[in-house]
Amino acid sequence: MERTSTGVELRNLRRTFGPVVALDNLNLSLQPGELIALLGPSGCGKTTALRLLAGLDQPDSGEIIVGGRDITAIPASKRNMGMVFQSYSLFPNLTAAENVAFGLRVRRVAKPERLKRAAELLELVGLGEQRDRYPHAMSGGQAQRVALARAIAIQPDVLLLDEPLSALDAKVRTQLRDEIRRLQIEVGITTLFVTHDQEEAMAIADRVGVMRAGNLEQLDVPAVLYARPATPFVASFVGTNNAVPTTVAGDGTVEVLGRALAVATGSDEIPIGGAANALLRPESVSLVSRDGASDGSSGVVSSTSFFGSVTRLTVKLDAGQFLLVDMPSVIARDFTAGTEVMARAMTNEVVIQHQEAVALIDE
Amino acid sequence: MAAVVRRRRERHIFAWAILALIALYFMLPLVSATEFSLRENNGTHGLNAYRAIFQQTDLRDVVMLTLRLTVISVVLSLAIMVPTVTMVHLGAKKYRRLVEFISLQPLVIPPIVLVLGVVNVMPVSLLGSADLLGFEYVVLAMPFTFRALDAGLMNLDVKTIVDAARGLGASWFTVLVRIVAPNLRSGIFGAMFLTIALVLGEFTMASLMLWNTFPTWIATVGQSDASLSVALSVASLAFAWVLLVLISFADRRRKA
Amino acid sequence: MSILTQSTVAAGVRPSRAVRRRRVLRKARNLAGLLPFFVYTLIFFGAPTIMVVIKAFQDQQHHWTLANVAESIQTIYFDSFVESLKLSLWSASTGTLVGFAATYALLKTGNTWLRKIVQTAAGVFANTGGIPLAFMFIAALGTYGMVTEWLQRIGIDIYGGRWTLFGFSGLLLVYLYFQIPLMVIVILPALDAQKREWREAATNLGASTRQYWLHVGGPILFAPVAGAFLLLFANAFAAYATARALTSGTLPLVPLQIGSLLSGNVIADKANLGFALGFGMIVIVAIAMFIYNATQKRAAKWLQ
Numbered sequence: 001m002e003r004t005s006t007g008v009e010l011r012n013l014r015r016t017f018g019p020v021v022a023l024d025n026l027n028l029s030l031q032p033g034e035l036i037a038l039l040g041p042s043g044c045g046k047t048t049a050l051r052l053l054a055g056l057d058q059p060d061s062g063e064i065i066v067g068g069r070d071i072t073a074i075p076a077s078k079r080n081m082g083m084v085f086q087s088y089s090l091f092p093n094l095t096a097a098e099n100v101a102f103g104l105r106v107r108r109v110a111k112p113e114r115l116k117r118a119a120e121l122l123e124l125v126g127l128g129e130q131r132d133r134y135p136h137a138m139s140g141g142q143a144q145r146v147a148l149a150r151a152i153a154i155q156p157d158v159l160l161l162d163e164p165l166s167a168l169d170a171k172v173r174t175q176l177r178d179e180i181r182r183l184q185i186e187v188g189i190t191t192l193f194v195t196h197d198q199e200e201a202m203a204i205a206d207r208v209g210v211m212r213a214g215n216l217e218q219l220d221v222p223a224v225l226y227a228r229p230a231t232p233f234v235a236s237f238v239g240t241n242n243a244v245p246t247t248v249a250g251d252g253t254v255e256v257l258g259r260a261l262a263v264a265t266g267s268d269e270i271p272i273g274g275a276a277n278a279l280l281r282p283e284s285v286s287l288v289s290r291d292g293a294s295d296g297s298s299g300v301v302s303s304t305s306f307f308g309s310v311t312r313l314t315v316k317l318d319a320g321q322f323l324l325v326d327m328p329s330v331i332a333r334d335f336t337a338g339t340e341v342m343a344r345a346m347t348n349e350v351v352i353q354h355q356e357a358v359a360l361i362d363e
Numbered sequence: 364m365a366a367v368v369r370r371r372r373e374r375h376i377f378a379w380a381i382l383a384l385i386a387l388y389f390m391l392p393l394v395s396a397t398e399f400s401l402r403e404n405n406g407t408h409g410l411n412a413y414r415a416i417f418q419q420t421d422l423r424d425v426v427m428l429t430l431r432l433t434v435i436s437v438v439l440s441l442a443i444m445v446p447t448v449t450m451v452h453l454g455a456k457k458y459r460r461l462v463e464f465i466s467l468q469p470l471v472i473p474p475i476v477l478v479l480g481v482v483n484v485m486p487v488s489l490l491g492s493a494d495l496l497g498f499e500y501v502v503l504a505m506p507f508t509f510r511a512l513d514a515g516l517m518n519l520d521v522k523t524i525v526d527a528a529r530g531l532g533a534s535w536f537t538v539l540v541r542i543v544a545p546n547l548r549s550g551i552f553g554a555m556f557l558t559i560a561l562v563l564g565e566f567t568m569a570s571l572m573l574w575n576t577f578p579t580w581i582a583t584v585g586q587s588d589a590s591l592s593v594a595l596s597v598a599s600l601a602f603a604w605v606l607l608v609l610i611s612f613a614d615r616r617r618k619a
Numbered sequence: 620m621s622i623l624t625q626s627t628v629a630a631g632v633r634p635s636r637a638v639r640r641r642r643v644l645r646k647a648r649n650l651a652g653l654l655p656f657f658v659y660t661l662i663f664f665g666a667p668t669i670m671v672v673i674k675a676f677q678d679q680q681h682h683w684t685l686a687n688v689a690e691s692i693q694t695i696y697f698d699s700f701v702e703s704l705k706l707s708l709w710s711a712s713t714g715t716l717v718g719f720a721a722t723y724a725l726l727k728t729g730n731t732w733l734r735k736i737v738q739t740a741a742g743v744f745a746n747t748g749g750i751p752l753a754f755m756f757i758a759a760l761g762t763y764g765m766v767t768e769w770l771q772r773i774g775i776d777i778y779g780g781r782w783t784l785f786g787f788s789g790l791l792l793v794y795l796y797f798q799i800p801l802m803v804i805v806i807l808p809a810l811d812a813q814k815r816e817w818r819e820a821a822t823n824l825g826a827s828t829r830q831y832w833l834h835v836g837g838p839i840l841f842a843p844v845a846g847a848f849l850l851l852f853a854n855a856f857a858a859y860a861t862a863r864a865l866t867s868g869t870l871p872l873v874p875l876q877i878g879s880l881l882s883g884n885v886i887a888d889k890a891n892l893g894f895a896l897g898f899g900m901i902v903i904v905a906i907a908m909f910i911y912n913a914t915q916k917r918a919a920k921w922l923q
Contacts, residue, residue, distance in 0.1 A: 056819050076822045083823045088814040091821070092921040093838045102834070103824035136920055147820075154824060378724035382733075385721050389744060389796070391766055392752075395759035447656040455649035462653070465660055471908050472668050473857030475874040476897040479881055480667025483674065483894075502664045566749040566860035571881050581750045582864065593758055596751035607743045 005032030005188050006067040006157040008053070013062035015048055022048040023059070024214035030158075035184050035191040036219075037205035039198055040237070044211040046194045047162055053192060054160050055079045066157055082151030082189075083160040087167045089147035090135040096122060096146045097131040103154035121149040125179070141172035148180065152187060159184065159191040165200060177204055198238050202226070210234045230266045232353035235279045242285070242323050243277040245355065254278055254352055257285070257297045262349040276352040282312060282326040284347045287335060296344035299323070301335050315343055400594040412594035419591075421580060428493060429577040433562045435497030440508050440558050441551065443501065448512040449543055452521045466509035469502050474567040477502070482572065493574055503568075504561050508554040515550025516543075556610040560603050668901075674891055675898035687895035696896065699871035703856055704903075706787065706872065710794040711851035715844065717795070718802025722810050725803075737803065744800035749860030756793050756865070760784045785866050793865060794858070798851050805850060809843035842918030849911040853904045873900055 008030040015023040023045045030036050038046035051057040053064060055076030064072045071079055082103075090099050097118045104114035122128050125145040135143055144164055151159060161180070165173045181204040184191050195201050201208045202222040209219040210233070218230040229235035236243075246254040248270050253260040256278045270276045290298060299317035311332035315323045323343055327335070335341065401408040416422065451459040469477070481499060482490065489495050521543060528538050544551075566578040575583075577599060585592035634642070678684045690696065725737055759766045760777070761784055770777055783789060813836065821831040859874040866875070873896055880893035 054819075054823060056822070076819075077825050077827060079823075080825075081823060083820065085816045085820065088816040089820055091817055091835045091839075093835065102821070102826075105834070106821075106825045106830055134921065150820075150824070375728055378727040381720055381724040382728075382737075385717065385799070389740075392755035392759040392796070395765035396755040398765060399758040443655055443659055447653055450649060450652045454645065455653060458649070458653060462656065465657075468660075469664065470853070471901070471904050472664075473859070473874065473900055473904065475857065475859040475877050476671055476900050477664070477667055479877060479893055479897050480669075480671040481663075482881065484666050484670040498663050502660065505660070505664075560746060564746060564749060564751075566863075567878075570860075570863075571878060578749060578860075585750060585754065585864075592750070593754050596754045600747065600751045600755075603746065604743045607746060608739055611739045611742060 005190050007032045008158055008190055008192070009063075009065040010049065010053065011063040011065065013049065013052055013059045013064070015045075015052060015057065015059050021214050023052070025062070026214070026216055028209065028216060028219070030190050030192065031206075032190055033188045034206045035181065035193060035204060037193045037195060037201035037208045038211055039195060039201040039208055040211035041196060043213075045214040046196075046211050049211075050160055050162055050192055050194050053158070054081055054083055080154065080156050081158045081160055082154060082156035084144065084147045084151050084162065084164045086163040087140075090143055090150075092135050095132045095134055096127065096138070099135070099146055100150045100153050102150060107154065117153060118149075121153050122146070124183070125149045139172075140168045141176055144168065144176060145179070148183065152183070152189065156189065159189045161191065161193045163195055164193075166195070166197070173200070180204065202238070208238075210237060212237075228264070228266065229351060232266070232268055232279070232351060235266065235351045235353070240282055240324060241279040242282065243353075244280055244321070244323075246276055246278050246352070248272050248274050248276060248352075254350065256280060256350060257343050257345045258295050259345055261345060261347065264349040264351045267352040268354050270352060270354065275355045277355050278350045278352050280323075280345055280347070280350060282324040284345060285323060285325045286344050286346045287313070287315065287325055287327065287341045288344075289334070290340040290342055293342040296342035298340070298342055301337050301339045301341060303337055304332060304335070315341060317343065396593055396597050400590060400597050402590065412590045413598065415588075415591050416594060416598065419584075421575070425575055425577055425580045428575060429563065432493065432497045432500060432576060433559055435494055436500040436504065436562050437555055437558050439498065439501045440504055440554065444505070444508045444512055444554065445544075445547065445551065446539075448509060448516060449521070449539065449547075452513075452516045453525055463509065463513070466505045470506050474503060474565075475571075478568045478571045481568070490572070496569060496572060496574055496576075499568055500558070500562050500565065503565065504554075504558040507557040507561070511553035511557060512547065512550045515547050515553075521546075553610055556606050560606050560610075563599065563603055563606075671894050671897045672901070674894040676895075678891060687891045688898065690892055691895035691899055695871060696873075696876060696892070699873045699876050699896075700899065702787070702871050703873045706791060706794070707852045707855040709791055710798050710855045711848050713791070714795055714798030714802050714851045715848045718799045718847070719806060719810075719844065721799065722803050722806050725807075726810055738807070741800035741803040741807075745797050745804055747797055748858065750864045752793060752796055752861055753864035756784060756789075756796075760789070760792075785869065787870060790862060790865055790870065793861060794855055797861075798855060801851055801854060802847055805847040806843060809840065813839065839918070839921065842914045845914045846911050849907045849914075853907045856904060856907075857900070 010026055010028040013023050013026040014021075026045070026049055028036070028049070038049060040046050048057065052059050055071075055074065059072070062072070063070055066079070090096075091102065094102065097115055100118035100121050101109075101114040104117060105111075109117075119128065119131060122131055125148055127142060127145055127149070130138065130142060130146070133142075135146075138146070147164070164180070165177055168176065177200055180193075193201070193205060202225070205222065207219055208222055208225050210217045210225065212233050218225060218234045220228075220230075225234065225238055229238060235241060244256050246256055248254055248263075249260065250272055251260075252272070253262055254276060255261075257280075261278070268276070287301075288296070297317050297319065299315045301313050302316045302322070303314045305312045305314075306329065309329060310326050311329045313325045313327065313332060313335055315325055317323060325343065398408075400412050401410065403409045403411050447462060451462050477499070481495070485495060524542060524546075525538050528542050533542070562576075564578060565576070566582070569576040570579045570582065581592055581595045581599065584595060675687055676683055676685065678686060692700065721737075725734060756764075758764055761767065762778060764784075767777060784792075817835055817839075818831060821835055826834070857874065859878060862870065862872050862875055863878060866872075877893050877896050877900075880896075
């Protein structure tokens with residue numbers, strides 16, 4: 001489909017609800033045709049940002065620019081954006097086709113043409129046969145597909161998705177998320193996708209913005225977000241981490257599992273001698289069996305969880321702490337529960353945070 | 364920006380205005396009646412009319428009759444409806460729609476028509492006893508008692524609980540008394556209060572079957588003593604309201 | 620079915636005679652358990668109702684006749700049906716409108732504390748009727764009522780013309796006291812079920828307020844509102860106590876006519892006429908309830 005994509009810019013958006021600051025001067029740019037995922041725990045402001053962009057809410061201050069035009073004062077019904085909600089998206093008294101055609105009907109498109117277009121779009125999302133079905137007779141996944149078709153039927157400048165997969169079963173979630181991405185690329189529409197599921201965000205977004213308490217802590221491509229988190233919050237929210245207690249040594253390094261590691265950028269400022277938690281990814285820990293090995297920290301495998309190609313082992317270190325270690329399942333076969341091991345960090349630098357920062361995620 | 368914020372507040376003011384107006388409609392008669400009942404002969408206000416209630420010679424008989432009817436209605440209602448509703452949720456599931464349909468029929472047959480039939484079909488001996496009125500009140504209350512108990516059991520998945528209990532060796536009696544009844548408690552309370560409220564306010568059948576219950580007595584008094592009857596009305600309203608407020612509390616506890 | 624019989628059936632084996640006998644016994648036991656209910660309702664509800672219907676078509680000598688029914692829809696009795704229907708339709712429409720507005724306004728404020736109060740109050744007011752209600756209004760709007768005197772003080776004499784609290788419009792005003800709360804109780808769940816997302820989705824797709832209500836909001840609410848209207852209609856139509864208390868029989872209304880006939884206030888040979896009137900009432904309310912059921916079924920599906 002040939003179309004020109006539109007860029008979006010959110011400038012200094014601020015929104016408060018009484019004493020609560022939902023958005024604290026948010027600045028965000030979406031490149032034309034890009035899919036940005038806003039990721040964060042409940043209350044971080046991601047949905048507020050989305051609703052401001054949609055026009056369903058008004059900012060206290062700031063501007064919203066779409067395609068170079070300032071649309072801040074334009075009402076929601078005139079913004080030409082497509083939106084998919086978490087649940088109850090569809091109008092229960094209309095069939096799937098009528099739902100999809102709704103935006104066109106409101107724009108006074110003639111009946112035969114709008115129903116034809118609706119049929120096309122339903123085919124596009126794989127629901128050609130469900131044309132005359134009512135929402136109550138559809139599964140959650142089907143309903144969201146129809147909602148998606150309905151949103152793009154009006155050829156919007158921007159597509160907004162408010163946790164569209166959160167109410168669905170796991171398997172449907174992964175299927176649908178890939179379809180949304182496929183469709184988004186095919187149509188080339190600039191998209192803002194809000195979610196609290198970091199796996200989802202990382203899987204489909206061009207860039208991910210991690211939000212916390214009304215602020216955008218980091219906006220980057222998924223790989224960078226994962227490997228080089230800008231703050232301890234981002235480090236703990238994205239992916240799993242082991243928090244290994246350590247102290248800052250005289251030369252500014254920290255000792256983790258028997259090795260001195262450099263402190264990565266984005267860490268908290270901790271003085272020499274101060275206590276810290278080093279955030280170590282499970283895949284950055286290597287295990288070898290204890291006999292013959294000397295460096296690392298000793299421990300015992302206490303349990304294993306099989307995830308298909310990867311197995312996650314829980315290792316109880318002699319010092320008392322539990323470590324999560326990921327390794328390919330073929331190798332994990334040698335590390336059954338009870339195996340005595342030596343654990344070593346396989347990375348050269350690590351993000352550290354204050355030890356009191358225990359409440360990593362607010363949910 | 365200021366215009367938008369103002370728009371948000373304005374809409375709510377409109378809503379509150381409508382509610383205030385309607386509240387006025389409901390409060391005025393209430394306030395008027397209360398004020399009237401508190402008027403005294405020399406132009407001041409006092410509780411004379413209410414004190415007069417207790418000086419009525421008929422009061423004792425009327426209260427005793429109303430009380431008797433209340434007890435009969437409540438006991439019979441529960442005795443019939445609790446086992447019935449329990450049973451349609453447990454074993455006789457397919458009868459549930461039939462029982463529900465029958466229970467709702469008293470809403471279709473107006474009490475004025477029902478009393479016409481009762482007076483003409485019941486044997487004279489039964490008509491001479493006030494208990495008949497109690498029996499009919501059970502019928503009038505049926506739509507509400509059924510719904511209260513039915514709703515309570517629907518939230519419960521009775522079948523599973525009972526199967527579990529029976530599987531563990533409990534007898535039917537134990538199951539009913541120790542398992543179903545306690546869970547039904549708020550439904551039972553709701554049914555009870557609704558029946559009581561109905562009995563305290565029922566006028567049609569009582570007056571046409573010529574019984575001197577509290578509501579009919581108020582009407583008789585009204586023909587001779589205005590302030591006394593208004594005081595009685597306000598008192599009976601207040602009492603019924605307290606009951607109904609209690610129902611909503613029992614209701615909300617169930618939903619919690 | 621107990622766990623035992625279920626598993627036997629699931630195995631696809633024809634149940635043994637013992638199991639079949641147990642099942643029949645169980646069915647009998649269920650029916651026996653429900654017997655008190657059926658018998659009770661038959662005696663104290665079914666019998667009187669059937670009596671009314673039968674006697675409507677009989678004369679004093681127990682011969683079948685249509686004379687009663689014929690007379691019930693003539694002259695003054697016809698008038699009373701008309702008046703009753705008028706009163707019921709007016710109080711139902713007004714109650715529906717005002718009750719809807721009140722509920723909509725309530726939900727708009729979003730105030731949960733207010734909502735709880737209104738719900739409790741509605742339950743209380745919906746059950747207010749008869750003498751207490753009549754006296755309340757007399758105290759407010761009667762010839763020496765509190766509100767009457769207030770209005771007189773600012774120059775409005777509501778009794779100056781032909782209006783009286785004890786006429787048709789007065790009774791209508793009083794009926795609203797329990798009709799409006801009944802509407803609120805019935806429509807609150809339906810309005811509550813209106814999801815914010817529908818409105819927002821519609822707005823987002825470009826619909827104006829008018830378009831939303833025309834294509835989505837209105838159709839969804841039609842069945843609950845129509846159902847509520849019918850309930851209010853039946854409620855008003857059947858009402859006796861309030862009408863009696865306020866008008867003491869001066870207004871021709873069917874329930875009042877039946878009451879008079881029952882109290883022996885009319886000539887003896889008109890006795891069976893009362894049954895015909897009662898039968899007429901049953902027919903009208905039954906039709907209303909039938910329509911009510913029909914409208915609810917379809918809508919219930921949508922709002923699952």
